[in-house]
Amino acid sequence: MAEYSTLGSVAVLQVNNPPVNSFSHHVRQALVDGLERAQRDPAVRSIVIMGKGRTFPAGADIREFGSGAAVKMPNLLMVLQAVDTCQKPVVSAIHGTALGGGFELALASHYRLAVPSARMGLPEVHLGILPGAGGTQRLPRVVGVKTAIQMITSGQHIKAQQALSLGIVDKIVQGDLLKEAVSFARSVEGRPVEDRRISQKTVPEADKVDEVVEAARKTILRKARGAIAPMTCVQAIQASVLPFEAGMAREAELMAFLMTSWQAPAQQYAFFSEREVRRWSHPRDKRINFKTAKPRVVKSVGVVGAGTMGMGITINLLQAGLKVVMLEVNKKQLDKAVNTIKKTLSQKSASQKMSQLTTAMDYSQLRDVDIVIEAVFENMRLKKEVFRKLDAVTKPQTILASNTSGLNIDEIAAVTKRPDKVVGTHFFAPANVMRLLENIYGRQTSPETVATAMQLGVTIGKVGVLVGNCPGFVGNRMLGSYTAEAVFLLEEGAEPQDVDRAIEEFGFPMGPFRMGDLSGTDIGWKGRIAKGLTTEHGPPPATPALYRRGNRYCPLPDMLCMKGRLGQKTGAGWYRYEPGSRTALPDPVVLQMIQDYRQEHGFKKRTISSQEIVERCLYPLINEGFHILDEGIAARSLDIDVIYLFGYGWPRHTGGPMYYAERVIGLEKLLCSLETYSARYPDHAHLQPSPLLRNMVAKGGSLAALGTDSKL
Numbered sequence: 001m002a003e004y005s006t007l008g009s010v011a012v013l014q015v016n017n018p019p020v021n022s023f024s025h026h027v028r029q030a031l032v033d034g035l036e037r038a039q040r041d042p043a044v045r046s047i048v049i050m051g052k053g054r055t056f057p058a059g060a061d062i063r064e065f066g067s068g069a070a071v072k073m074p075n076l077l078m079v080l081q082a083v084d085t086c087q088k089p090v091v092s093a094i095h096g097t098a099l100g101g102g103f104e105l106a107l108a109s110h111y112r113l114a115v116p117s118a119r120m121g122l123p124e125v126h127l128g129i130l131p132g133a134g135g136t137q138r139l140p141r142v143v144g145v146k147t148a149i150q151m152i153t154s155g156q157h158i159k160a161q162q163a164l165s166l167g168i169v170d171k172i173v174q175g176d177l178l179k180e181a182v183s184f185a186r187s188v189e190g191r192p193v194e195d196r197r198i199s200q201k202t203v204p205e206a207d208k209v210d211e212v213v214e215a216a217r218k219t220i221l222r223k224a225r226g227a228i229a230p231m232t233c234v235q236a237i238q239a240s241v242l243p244f245e246a247g248m249a250r251e252a253e254l255m256a257f258l259m260t261s262w263q264a265p266a267q268q269y270a271f272f273s274e275r276e277v278r279r280w281s282h283p284r285d286k287r288i289n290f291k292t293a294k295p296r297v298v299k300s301v302g303v304v305g306a307g308t309m310g311m312g313i314t315i316n317l318l319q320a321g322l323k324v325v326m327l328e329v330n331k332k333q334l335d336k337a338v339n340t341i342k343k344t345l346s347q348k349s350a351s352q353k354m355s356q357l358t359t360a361m362d363y364s365q366l367r368d369v370d371i372v373i374e375a376v377f378e379n380m381r382l383k384k385e386v387f388r389k390l391d392a393v394t395k396p397q398t399i400l401a402s403n404t405s406g407l408n409i410d411e412i413a414a415v416t417k418r419p420d421k422v423v424g425t426h427f428f429a430p431a432n433v434m435r436l437l438e439n440i441y442g443r444q445t446s447p448e449t450v451a452t453a454m455q456l457g458v459t460i461g462k463v464g465v466l467v468g469n470c471p472g473f474v475g476n477r478m479l480g481s482y483t484a485e486a487v488f489l490l491e492e493g494a495e496p497q498d499v500d501r502a503i504e505e506f507g508f509p510m511g512p513f514r515m516g517d518l519s520g521t522d523i524g525w526k527g528r529i530a531k532g533l534t535t536e537h538g539p540p541p542a543t544p545a546l547y548r549r550g551n552r553y554c555p556l557p558d559m560l561c562m563k564g565r566l567g568q569k570t571g572a573g574w575y576r577y578e579p580g581s582r583t584a585l586p587d588p589v590v591l592q593m594i595q596d597y598r599q600e601h602g603f604k605k606r607t608i609s610s611q612e613i614v615e616r617c618l619y620p621l622i623n624e625g626f627h628i629l630d631e632g633i634a635a636r637s638l639d640i641d642v643i644y645l646f647g648y649g650w651p652r653h654t655g656g657p658m659y660y661a662e663r664v665i666g667l668e669k670l671l672c673s674l675e676t677y678s679a680r681y682p683d684h685a686h687l688q689p690s691p692l693l694r695n696m697v698a699k700g701g702s703l704a705a706l707g708t709d710s711k712l
């Protein structure tokens with residue numbers, strides 16, 4: 001609701017709808033009622049609108065979308081119309097985050113004040129829609145079309161100071177916001193409001209709008225990668241040169257188009273799933289859940305290994321204000337890491353943050369930390385050696401976490417006398433940038449240890465997802481079938497750039513081969529060598545070229561590595577790179593290697609459509625997701641979706657692999673395609689439909705219903 005009060009001649013409307021004061025129907029109604037009351041009362045000469053508690057309204061109530069409540073009268077447009085046309089000056093007083101409809105409300109007001117810490121923006125594009133309460137029409141009238149396009153298509157929040165510089169807010173106020181806002185409102189009483197109405201202004205440099213739009217189009221389309229909202233936002237902004245009412249009509253038309261698109265619900269699902277993963281639980285062990293398991297307090301963290309991962313993790317921990325002891329046995333590597341960390345931390349806080357960092361070359365210096373994150377090479381023998389040492393030197397309560405991307409947590413835990421305190425914390429590179437943290441419980445991991453790892457994720461600003469222990473966990477296990485099928489496509493006729501193009505057109509920032517070159521083609525190679533599938537010099541003796549342990553195997557990636565083509569770091573991988581450049585250029589050497597291979601093994605080159613490439617790569621990945629759910633490795637399909645959205649660049653506008661499977665492809669069609677492909681390729685094991693998928697198609701039922709504790 002919105003609480004109505006008066007302070008002398010000023011009516012104050014305080015939106016009170018925790019947690020973020022969103023515009024649920026009862027809030028909209030209360031605002032319209034409050035405005036009418038203030039208009040009617042002759043003693044009221046000005047009006048202040050603000051938010052109670054933590055924030056100014058953060059926009060429409062997203063939970064209402066798709067239900068009748070979202071359009072129940074008065075809708076948000078009517079509220080804003082009442083504000084805009086009010087005869088008495090309306091002042092929006094902003095603290096916290098004025099977002100979406102909240103920011104649009106401020107723009108419809110006659111004056112805007114903000115506290116220095118306030119932030120504002122129009123993030124609707126992330127929900128697959130546009131600022132449909134006049135945001136695409138009012139903002140360009142203030143900041144111009146170019147800046148409006150930048151703000152609306154990025155959805156970024158700006159700080160109060162920047163809003164002041166852009167002319168969005170009239171004043172930044174220090175001290176008590178209510179008091180300041182009331183005093184400001186009094187100071188403008190009696191002044192005409194007509195020339196304060198943004199709706200009545202014209203867009204600056206209106207004659208250049210088409211030019212600006214044209215210049216922005218290419219970048220936006222490239223960044224959007226199949227998302228329809230960004231360019232639709234631009235179309236609405238382009239209409240801001242029209243008279244206000246005509247622009248509003250165009251905005252409404254485009255908003256209706258987006259609201260009914262398949263992408264808007266997918267992006268709203270992604271928004272809620274990102275938050276839902278905080279309500280984690282073990283699918284079988286009832287003691288392990290977010291409600292009852294209590295985390296240990298973590299003030300200091302040990303990081304073992306100062307390579308790329310250890311360094312990134314250290315930066316992340318320092319940025320969150322934790323004390324870190326970074327251990328590295330190689331002095332040169334340790335010094336290099338410290339320098340890089342210093343450079344990466346922002347200038348402003350570097351020295352304070354660096355004072356929280358201690359370096360160590362001796363394990364005994366880790367004795368007092370609350371948790372250790374081991375980040376050494378992905379090698380079981382080495383990890384076991386490290387864990388033995390950690391178990392010996394650290395205090396008994398210390399939690400021992402392994403930053404492994406797929407090794408067996410139980411096997412690591414077994415070398416310690418505290419398997420209940422061993423947990424997996426899989427960070428993604430660059431660890432100080434990537435938001436995902438895949439936390440893995442082992443057979444004996446205690447509720448307290450799981451809760452501590454999950455809480456640490458929150459402390460360091462990660463999106464933490466809890467999963468069970470299996471080779472590759474959730475993310476990399478699913479990726480395995482994707483990359484396997486990508487190389488099988490090369491055998492049949494596709495070239496690396498064909499596969500990458502199709503996957504990038506689907507919406508991934510990078511296809512599998514460009515990705516392989518970026519992370520290093522030798523990562524997978526070393527893994528296959530460790531598993532005995534190949535050796536540095538080719539297949540083990542007496543091994544069939546195209547099979548390993550009864551499964552189809554494509555040796556092309558091994559052949560690439562044997563040529564020393566380890567990716568960008570060696571200037572050549574699936575592609576070639578000019579010195580100093582990261583642009584992937586198709587390489588005749590690789591194409592010839594593939595061609596020779598096809599000839600040698602009797603593969604007949606054929607043209608493969610983009611659609612087949614996408615299906616052959618993504619359907620097995622999704623199929624593995626069904627296996628993972630069936631085995632209880634992921635508790636809910638949304639956990640898998642969040643892992644893919646935040647760790648693997650899965651396009652957000654499709655909701656994530658499992659959402660996409662169910663709501664976009666349809667489970668029946670997915671099953672049918674997998675059956676067709678597996679009949680064509682009977683020895684590609686990952687194309688065999690999972691029993692869970694078959695079962696769901698046969699019996700009906702939804703993925704959301706499989707989960708535990710889900711609110712969605």
Ligand SMILES: CCCCCC/C=C/CC(=O)SCCNC(=O)CCNC(=O)[C@H](O)C(C)(C)COP(=O)(O)OP(=O)(O)OC[C@H]1O[C@@H](n2cnc3c(N)ncnc32)[C@H](O)[C@@H]1OP(=O)(O)O
Pocket residue numbers: 019020022058059060061062063071075076077097099100101102123124127130131132133272275276
């Ligand atoms: C015909 C008429 C047409 C009119 C069209 C009107 C169109 C309007 C467009 C909009 O306004 S769309 C909404 C735009 N606003 C946003 O996208 C803001 C989304 N929220 C955030 O970015 C963040 O939540 C925050 C506000 C910055 C706060 O972040 P913080 O990290 O502090 O908290 P969270 O954990 O994210 O959120 C707490 C809690 O609140 C729920 N929530 C947040 N925003 C909304 C919302 N707009 N509607 C409903 N619920 C919201 C969030 O899900 C969390 O819930 P939980 O249960 O605790 O997980």
